[in-house]
Amino acid sequence: MQKLNYRSHSLVPYLLLSPTFIVLLLFLYWPSINSVFLSLFKQAPFGRKRIFVGIQNYINLFQDPAYLNSLLRSTLFIIFTITIGLVFSLLLAVILNQNLKGIKFYRVIFFIPYAISPTVAGSLWVFLLNPVAGQVNYLLDLAFNIQVNWLTNSFFAFLAIIIATVWKNMGFNIIFFLAGLQAIPDSVYESAKIDGAGAITIFKDITIPLLSPTTFYLIIMNIIFSVFESFGIVDIMTQGGPADSTNIVIYKLYREMFINFRPGIAAAQSVILLALVIIVTIFHFKYGANNVHYQ
Amino acid sequence: MFDLNRGPYSIYKKIALHLVLIIISFIVLMPIIFGISVSMQPRAQIFSYPPSFLPDRLYFDNYIKAWNLVSLDKILVNSILASSVVMLGKLGLGVLSGYAFSHFEFKYKKFLFFAVLFTLMLPMQVRVVPLFEFISRLGLGNSFSGLVLPFLASATTTFLMRQHFLTIPKSIMESAQIDGCGPFRFLFQILLPLSGANLAGLAVVNFLVMWNAYLWPLIIINDDQKKLAQQGVKMLFASSSERDWGIIMAGTIMVVIPTLIVFLLAQKFFVKGIATQGIKE
Numbered sequence: 109m110q111k112l113n114y115r116s117h118s119l120v121p122y123l124l125l126s127p128t129f130i131v132l133l134l135f136l137y138w139p140s141i142n143s144v145f146l147s148l149f150k151q152a153p154f155g156r157k158r159i160f161v162g163i164q165n166y167i168n169l170f171q172d173p174a175y176l177n178s179l180l181r182s183t184l185f186i187i188f189t190i191t192i193g194l195v196f197s198l199l200l201a202v203i204l205n206q207n208l209k210g211i212k213f214y215r216v217i218f219f220i221p222y223a224i225s226p227t228v229a230g231s232l233w234v235f236l237l238n239p240v241a242g243q244v245n246y247l248l249d250l251a252f253n254i255q256v257n258w259l260t261n262s263f264f265a266f267l268a269i270i271i272a273t274v275w276k277n278m279g280f281n282i283i284f285f286l287a288g289l290q291a292i293p294d295s296v297y298e299s300a301k302i303d304g305a306g307a308i309t310i311f312k313d314i315t316i317p318l319l320s321p322t323t324f325y326l327i328i329m330n331i332i333f334s335v336f337e338s339f340g341i342v343d344i345m346t347q348g349g350p351a352d353s354t355n356i357v358i359y360k361l362y363r364e365m366f367i368n369f370r371p372g373i374a375a376a377q378s379v380i381l382l383a384l385v386i387i388v389t390i391f392h393f394k395y396g397a398n399n400v401h402y403q
Numbered sequence: 404m405f406d407l408n409r410g411p412y413s414i415y416k417k418i419a420l421h422l423v424l425i426i427i428s429f430i431v432l433m434p435i436i437f438g439i440s441v442s443m444q445p446r447a448q449i450f451s452y453p454p455s456f457l458p459d460r461l462y463f464d465n466y467i468k469a470w471n472l473v474s475l476d477k478i479l480v481n482s483i484l485a486s487s488v489v490m491l492g493k494l495g496l497g498v499l500s501g502y503a504f505s506h507f508e509f510k511y512k513k514f515l516f517f518a519v520l521f522t523l524m525l526p527m528q529v530r531v532v533p534l535f536e537f538i539s540r541l542g543l544g545n546s547f548s549g550l551v552l553p554f555l556a557s558a559t560t561t562f563l564m565r566q567h568f569l570t571i572p573k574s575i576m577e578s579a580q581i582d583g584c585g586p587f588r589f590l591f592q593i594l595l596p597l598s599g600a601n602l603a604g605l606a607v608v609n610f611l612v613m614w615n616a617y618l619w620p621l622i623i624i625n626d627d628q629k630k631l632a633q634q635g636v637k638m639l640f641a642s643s644s645e646r647d648w649g650i651i652m653a654g655t656i657m658v659v660i661p662t663l664i665v666f667l668l669a670q671k672f673f674v675k676g677i678a679t680q681g682i683k684e
Contacts, residue, residue, distance in 0.1 A: 118509065120503075120507065120586050121503040121507035121509040121512075122503075122509065124499040124500060124502055124503035124507075125499070125500050125503045125515060127495075127496050127499065127500075127556070128496045128497075128499065128500040128519070128556045128561060129515075129518075131496065131552070131553075131555045131556035132518070132519065132522055132556050134537075134552075135534065135537075135552060135553035135555075136522045136525050136530065136553075136556075137522070137525070138533075138537065139530035139532075139533040139534040139537055140525045140529065140530045140533075142530075142533035142536075142537070143529065143530055143532060143533050145533075146532065146533055146536075200427065203420075203423065203424065203427070204424075206412075206420060208412070208417065208420055208421070208424075209417075210421075211424075214424045214428055215674075216667070216670050217428045217431060217432060218427075218428070218431055219666075219670065219673075219674060220431070220432065220435070220663070220666065221431065221434075223611060223662055223663070223665075223666035223673065224615075224659055224662055224663075225614070225615030225616075225617065225633050225658075225659075225662065226615070226617065227615075227617050227633040227636045227637065227658075228633075228636060228655055228658055228659045228662075229434075230636075231438075231636050231639075231640070231651065231652075231655040232434035232435065232437075232438045232652075232655060233434060234640075235434075235437070235438060235441065235648055235651065235652055236433070236434055236437055236438075238646070238648070240450065240646075241441070241449050241450055241454055241648050242454070243437050243454055243456065246452075246453055246454050275431075275434070278431075283674055332526070335528075336526050336527075336528045339528065339617065339618050340617040340618070340633065343617070343621075343637065344636065344637060344640065358528050361528070361531075361532075362531075362618070365531070365532050365535070366622060371532055371536070374532045375532050375533065378528075378529045378530065378531070378532055378533075379529075381528065381529045382524075382525070382529040385524050385525075385526065385529065386524055389523075389524050
């Protein structure tokens with residue numbers, strides 16, 4: 109089999125790979141390594157002078173209540189967006205899995221929010237949730253006679269970015285749940301029915317367990333999305349406020365670097381995020397990769 | 404709703420299912436529908452209570468105001484250019500490197516392949532600080548090159564092109580080699596013509612990834628004339644302190660229209676691209 113490869117052209121593969129590797133080395137590997145390097149230095153704002161401080165930046169970070177708060181907020185944000193997002197997506201995927209004429213049309217509609225950018229998603233939701241002209245508050249007032257200050261109250265601002273993130277990422281989750289549902293053979297359901305199982309029992313005891321590889325994969329992907337992709341949503345909707353309630357790690361990192369101009373501390377935060385991504389990925393390959401089948 | 408036998412259904416059940424789907428579709432699209440509705444309402448109507456769910460008449464002043472407020476003509480052109488260059492770069496480099504991994508045997512092949520895939524763990528957000536310093540030191544801050552260079556190669560595109568090239572039967576290459584077809588002619592005259600659908604799918608996904616990118620453009624571009632579409636959304640908020648929702652929504656809708664057009668034209672490729680890769684940058 110190997111004989112069929114272009115073996116005699118010994119330089120050609122390196123030639124083919126070189127443009128890709130130039131980009132990857134210069135703009136992906138080098139900055140990542142540099143993050144670790146920068147995180148060991150202290151640098152005055154706009155200053156060229158760097159002082160080696162070892163792991164002091166990390167020690168400062170983990171003693172800083174604002175950073176610990178940001179970590180806690182991010183963890184809660186991840187847990188809530190994933191739980192709410194996956195439950196909704198699974199229910200919608202089950203509905204979209206029906207063998208109905210025109211179902212493809214609905215599927216396309218449900219995927220639309222996923223194609224939209226976080227920035228636009230944030231903008232649309234800021235309008236919907238604004239207390240003066242937004243329809244959500246009007247409907248809440250009509251139905252329950254309550255007025256919510258969505259973006260000026262810590263709790264509701266946090267809820268607002270969760271809602272926007274869940275809405276935006278739902279399409280991605282639905283695509284995978286649909287693929288997972290379609291991979292379950294009809295015969296499994298038929299034999300369960302013959303055994304007298306009801307719809308809810310079948311869903312709980314057959315569908316959900318058989319989907320667990322998909323769910324596992326989606327949890328991993330959503331951890332990474334919620335951490336990184338929500339930057340645009342937060343920047344448009346809340347800018348980390350009020351009172352740092354939506355100041356999740358990625359937004360805090362951005363502010364540290366580009367508003368407070370503290371590259372050392374910002375680089376240390378990047379390295380912590382990098383460690384998180386690597387841990388999640390290793391976890392994924394160790395426990396999930398072999399069980400996940402799609403397409 | 405939880406009927407898992409997936410049809411065939413009675414006519415009543417069909418109608419009920421359609422009703423449920425229509426209601427949910429409306430809820431899913433609600434932010435976009437209300438955004439469009441408000442963008443066509445004059446200020447007085449927007450701030451009247453109760454809020455109107457539909458505009459009284461067709462009213463496009465907000466679109467003209469938003470267009471001029473953030474010079475959308477320039478911003479949209481910038482975004483189209485940047486997204487096209489990034490898309491072409493990723494496809495070009497992805498085809499070449501994918502071909503190297505699928506059809507050649509060479510030293511360190513496994514290691515180099517791993518080195519490509521490893522970059523999936525290095526999202527923009529974790530390297531933005533040193534990358535910004537690096538690009539600035541190269542003198543490319545606030546420039547188009549500085550904007551697009553870091554995006555030109557991608558592990559996903561390389562990986563997916565390799566996977567696709569591997570599916571092309573070995574017998575084709577065998578006969579090409581016997582006929583004395585060199586590696587580059589084989590790529591351009593035989594492999595690429597067999598890759599239309601895959602290239603189209605990757606083109607759509609890569610175009611949208613750059614169109615929707617926000618953090619890097621926000622950091623590297625600070626000249627208003629050079630900004631991209633997503634920054635335009637932020638500018639709409641910044642330049643209307645009284646929150647003129649009609650203008651903000653009109654601008655937002657204009658930024659999202661190209662996304663929707665590309666998505667709807669190519670949604671088959673898009674969904675297939677997502678489902679087969681499952682990796683987003």
